[in-house]
Amino acid sequence: MSAPTAEEYVNLADLARRLMAYRYRIFTAATQLSVGLCVAVLYMLWQVAGHAVFKEPWITPLIPVIFFLSFFVPLYLIAGFIWRTYWRSVRTLSAATEYRGEGRERLVPLVYALPIILVYTIPPPLPHWYSYAWFYGLTVSHVLEALLFEIPLAESSPEFSTISHRVTAALSIAASPVPAMISLGAETSFLPAHAAVIIALVAYLVAAILELRRAERLA
Amino acid sequence: MTSDEEISRALLELDALLGHPTRFAIVTVLYALGPMTVGDLAKALRVSYGPLSTHLKRLEEAGYVELRKVLTLGRPRTAVYLTEKGVKAYLDHVERLRAVITAVTESERSGRATASEP
Numbered sequence: 551m552s553a554p555t556a557e558e559y560v561n562l563a564d565l566a567r568r569l570m571a572y573r574y575r576i577f578t579a580a581t582q583l584s585v586g587l588c589v590a591v592l593y594m595l596w597q598v599a600g601h602a603v604f605k606e607p608w609i610t611p612l613i614p615v616i617f618f619l620s621f622f623v624p625l626y627l628i629a630g631f632i633w634r635t636y637w638r639s640v641r642t643l644s645a646a647t648e649y650r651g652e653g654r655e656r657l658v659p660l661v662y663a664l665p666i667i668l669v670y671t672i673p674p675p676l677p678h679w680y681s682y683a684w685f686y687g688l689t690v691s692h693v694l695e696a697l698l699f700e701i702p703l704a705e706s707s708p709e710f711s712t713i714s715h716r717v718t719a720a721l722s723i724a725a726s727p728v729p730a731m732i733s734l735g736a737e738t739s740f741l742p743a744h745a746a747v748i749i750a751l752v753a754y755l756v757a758a759i760l761e762l763r764r765a766e767r768l769a
Numbered sequence: 770m771t772s773d774e775e776i777s778r779a780l781l782e783l784d785a786l787l788g789h790p791t792r793f794a795i796v797t798v799l800y801a802l803g804p805m806t807v808g809d810l811a812k813a814l815r816v817s818y819g820p821l822s823t824h825l826k827r828l829e830e831a832g833y834v835e836l837r838k839v840l841t842l843g844r845p846r847t848a849v850y851l852t853e854k855g856v857k858a859y860l861d862h863v864e865r866l867r868a869v870i871t872a873v874t875e876s877e878r879s880g881r882a883t884a885s886e887p
Binding site: 566569570 | 801802
């Protein structure tokens with residue numbers, strides 16, 4: 551067998567780069583789906599637990615602390631575990647792309663924590679606010695994630711670009727009046743809360759499917 | 770600079786360590802698929818343990834890969850991780866190979882054009 555030619559080396563390297571970009575998009579789609587599932591499961595648990603303990607699931611004075619601890623702490627732990635698992639296998643991404651985050655990656659936990667904390671610390675601007683405020687917090691988080699990380703990476707290394715946060719943010723913003731409007735006429739917190747969960751799940755699902763399509767096109 | 774000089778310079782700039790087909794393949798697989806155990810790497814590349822260990826040792830000495838003991842369900846295994854330095858060296862090497870190909874292609878084209886002149 552003859553030694554490989556320079557063209558064959560380069561072709562192999564190009565294939566490897568495409569494969570890595572494919573994996574990155576698949577991971578992004580899987581993360582969106584996983585986070586969506588976590589949101590749904592935790593929400594259901596919270597509803598059931600709230601009913602069992604308080605009879606009314608959204609008890610106002612306890613909401614911010616209990617909600618944050620029982621909903622977002624597990625969610626952040628799960629998301630962190632997913633990210634850590636993936637990052638171990640493709641920690642070469644920053645070295646393989648032109649993207650230089652300049653330490654912005656360290657802001658990710660803040661991007662997902664601060665908006666949520668903010669919406670639960672302001673005085674409720676709408677009825678049943680605590681039952682769906684997380685949705686607005688998450689929407690802000692996705693906008694920040696898109697602006698700080700997704701768009702810069704897409705501009706510097708187009709083959710590693712993802713769109714999931716932009717899609718999630720855009721869909722969430724477009725549907726953001728729905729929970730607020732429902733809450734104005736709702737007697738209980740169920741309807742606006744359910745509407746927020748449905749919108750979030752649809753946004754995650756659409757973003758994940760679009761990302762999978764983009765990955766398939768790359769392959 | 771003539772194209773022959775360009776080719777010579779590009780060839781000199783190639784990473785000697787990654788010039789070996791097996792070492793290039795090792796880094797390519799780690800780059801594309803992420804960290805692997807030595808056993809999986811041997812299977813993927815169809816290389817026996819002896820030569821693979823020698824190549825891995827050289828790559829490790831250059832700082833291109835890291836070998837770490839990892840716990841698995843069966844027994845501890847050695848996993849091979851590509852370092853950031855390894856990724857950069859790999860991408861630089863590929864770009865230089867691309868430059869060599871371009872320079873050679875240009876050289877052949879200009880050679881053909883000269884030969885076809887009356």
